[in-house]
Amino acid sequence: MSDKFDIDRLFDQLRDSEPALDDSFFVNTVVSKLQKNNDRVGFLTKENLSVLVAGAIGCGVAVYYFPAAELIEFTQFIAQIPTTFTLTPTYLISILGISSTFAGLTYWVSENEWSS
Amino acid sequence: MNEVSDQVLIQKVVTLDCHDSFAGLVKRHQSNLRYSLRQITGWDQALADDIAQETFIKAYQSISSFKGTAKFSSWLYRIAYNIFVSHFRVARNREMTSSEAVLDHNRGVYLSESSDLHRDLAKALLNLPPKQRVALHLHLHKQLTHDEICNIMEMPLGSVKTLITRGKKILQDDLSSWKHGDPT
Secondary structure: OOOOOOHHHHHHHHHHOOOOOOOHHHHHHHHHHHHHHHHHHHHHHHHHHHHHHHHHHHHHHHHHHOOHHHHOOHHHHHHOOOOOOOOOHHHHHHHHHHHHHHHHHHHHHHHOOOOO | OOOOOHHHHHHHHHHHOOHHHHHHHHHHHHHHHHHHHHHHOOOOHHHHHHHHHHHHHHHHHOHHHOOOOOOHHHHHHHHHHHHHHHHHHHHOOOOOOHHHHHHHHOOOOOOOOOOOHHHHHHHHHOOOOHHHHHHHHHHHHOOOOHHHHHHHHOOOHHHHHHHHHHHHHHHHHHHHHHHOOOOO
16 A cells, blocks of 8 residues: 555545634624725725815915015026036045945835734 | 536526626635645735635636536636746746745744644745646645646646656655755
């Protein structure tokens, strides 16, 4: 007699006796979570909309009472934007350093569990 | 019996945001998915149900992206697999996962004759790495084709075949020793 365990036969047996898990509580839990999610999305949409409307009103009021545009020379502002771009080794190393740090931080955050 | 197809229910969820139709889909697929998750989590019912719930919520949120080229159940399994893998990625940083704790506690388990067989096999599967566990369960228990497993696990065919072959060998050796009363 072979010592090998008949794994296929075991799985056949498992398939034949696979239990049907009770659904009522599970389905209700999922559906109630969906409802909560929808409510949350609705709340966030309303909140964002209020912030946008308030921001627009604020900008309107600021422009009306504080003519900032007239105080800033637009041509001077444009002149401050660099027209040429030189890639020096120091600059390149700085960019690599910053992006590596950022990537490392992102990986570290994603690998750690943050629970409230 | 005139049962509405998955596709019809999905269409209603997409177009009408119908929670009842989605509940119908959950009702239809929950038992299979929860059972599979129990098998690959060492019969950790709480963890399996948490992953299953998250799977259905994610499925609801992205149901409009379901193209219908594969079976809905396969699509669900793919979401569940990703959640399962990310759970173990997070748990890897801890000293011991809850499933590993269960394994340690039940290392001396013997194969039962009937009802506990499902639970015992789930514990035996814990000896395998998570990806091997999933591939083996989908192949041997759910009898999915290699292509379907590739699609769910988003892995090349060769890797899936290797996972299954190696996993089957390890499981076979483990079960042989357990059967002969020499659990290690």
